[in-house]
Amino acid sequence: MVHSTRRDVIKVSGALLGGIAVGTTVTAATSTDRFIAQTKGRGLPNSVEVVHEMPGTDLAVVTGDESALRSSKGVKDFAADIELELNEPETNAEAPTFDASDYEGQPGDFLQWDKADLDVPEAHEVTEGEGTRVAVIDSGVLETHPDLAGPLNLDLSRNFTDDGGDHNPVGGDDHGTHVAGIVAADNGAGLGVNGTAPKTDLVDCRVFSDEGGASFADILAAxxxxxxxxADVANLSLGAYPIPRQGEGDFYGKVLNSTMTYANKEGTLLVIAAGNDEADLQHDKNFISLPNEGAQALSVAATGPIGYGWDADGDGELTDLVSPPESPAFYTNYGTNAVTLGAPGGDADLGAIGTGVPYFNDLVFNTVFTYEDTDGDDEPDTQVPGYGWKAGTSMAAPNVAGAAALVKSANPNYNANQVEAALKQAADVPAGYDKAYYGSGYLNILDAL
Incomplete structure (x- = not known):
């Protein structure tokens, strides 16, 4: 078996990036009739239709004729909406999943190295997130999952797309369900998995449509x-990179900063995935990664082990690790001032994929769903709750979001800045590793509490 080091991966990243990068990328096309408008408080022209009002900000999402916006005295600035596309990595596609019936009698907590490394069981002796609210802005959360039905607030959950559905995921996209489980899975079936803050009030904000894309405007509205x-915390396991810093990119950055500053002022901490392009965000002067480089973002890079529960070094032992859980994942974006914290997101030995070994144990194990044909027409039509593995900064961010909920629960009077400060002050950069992958350091929940 050939084992790939991070240095090896960087050398071949150009060939692998399209299949392995997790998260989102900017599609080539922008919307021709859907716009983000910054208003002057005088109202919008009658010829446009308001999609999202976004109260508390000077922004609105509208559809209509660009010329009407251009000539309106009530519009300060505007730009076409852009679409983001969620790409699952090759490592995730190869990992197995189980439906709940297949998994009966097999509690999943022993597979959750991320929760063990973060001392989540010990943290739960202090709080499980009571009295807090976390919004997951993603592809939807499956409300029938036994480990999510308890924490999920159905009354507040929303669909921000125009596809006509409800908050539940559409198609086969279980990304948001996995993210939500990392935050708040409550082991509701008694044999499932654990989230970091299982007693938080979980709100699902679906921004990915049945066509597989997410609009930047819908994300702002969410x-x-x-x-x-x-919401005390909003988790955004999504992003767009690279976006030019100039031209329309400047407008997108401006409206994002305005929205995020509003969130921070009102007490909502925004925890955002740093991205999975192996990019040095600190020294990229031409492009920006959004929303994790926006104002007030708590940007999270990913770490993970190599060799959790499998013989990665070929010495016949299953008890040793080639690299520890706090080591940087091969795909993660980095940059000392661009990243706030490092947290478990999963890693992978690329040379082990397809060889029959359980390389996927190094990914993050939590809630997912599969599709089954229940009416006999040979077409998958039913979402079946289950469990499985995924990796990415998408998985690292909700570990931090859950930790933020615990800190807020233990300190109800903390504002967003104080919650973030507690997490940053408790974190340390692991010995022998580059600060660029951690910002303030590796997530330490017990010390933050």
Whole structure:
């Protein structure tokens, strides 16, 4: 078996990036009739239709004729909406999943190296997130999952797309369900998995449509909604890179900063995945990664072990690790001032994929769903709750979001800045590793509490 080091991966990243990068990328096309408008408080032209009002900000999402916006005295600035596309990595696609019936009698907590390394069971002796609210802005959360039905607030959960559905995921995209489980899975079936804050009030904000894309405008609207329902934390395991710093990229950055500043002022901490392009965000002067490089973002890089529960070094022992859980994942973006914290997101030995070994144990294990044909027409039509593995900064961010909920629960009077400060002050950069992958350091929940 050939084992790939991080240095090896960087050398061949150009060939692998399209299949392995997790998270989101900017598609080539922008919307021709959907716009983000910054207003002057004088109202919008009658010829445009308001999609999202975004109360508390000077922004609105509208559809209509660009010329009407251009000539309106009530519009300060505007730009076409852009679409983001969620790409699952090759490592995730190869990992197995189980439905709940297949998994009966097999508690999953022994596979959750991330929770063990973060001392989550010990943290739960202090708090499990009671009295807090976390919004997950993603591809939807499956409300029938036994480990999510308890924490999920159905009354507040929303669909921000125009596909006509509800908050539940559409198609086969279980990304948001996995993210939500990392935050708040409550082991509801008694044999499932654990989240970091299982007693938080979980709100699902679906921004990915049945066509597989997410609009930047819908994401902004979901952030504002999360703030206005008093979410203590909003998790965004999504992003767009590279976006040019100039031209329309400047406008996108400006409206994002405005939205995020509003969130911070009102007490909602925005925890955002740093991205999975292996990019040095600190020294990229031409492009920006959004939303994790926006104002007030708590940007999270990913770490993970190599060799958890499998013989990665070929010495016949299953008890040793080639690299520890706090080591940087091969795909993670980095940059000392661009990253706030490092947290478990999963890693992978690329040379082990397809060889029959359980390389996927190094990914993050939590809630997912599969599709089954239940009406006999040979077409998958039913979402079946289950469990499985994924890796990415998408998985690292919700570990931090859950930790933030625990800190807020233990300190109800903390504002967003104080919650973030507690997490940053408790974190340390692991000995022998580069600060660029951690910002303030590796997530330490017990010390933050």
């Amino acid at each position: 952030i504002v909604y999360s703030v206005n329902i008093d």
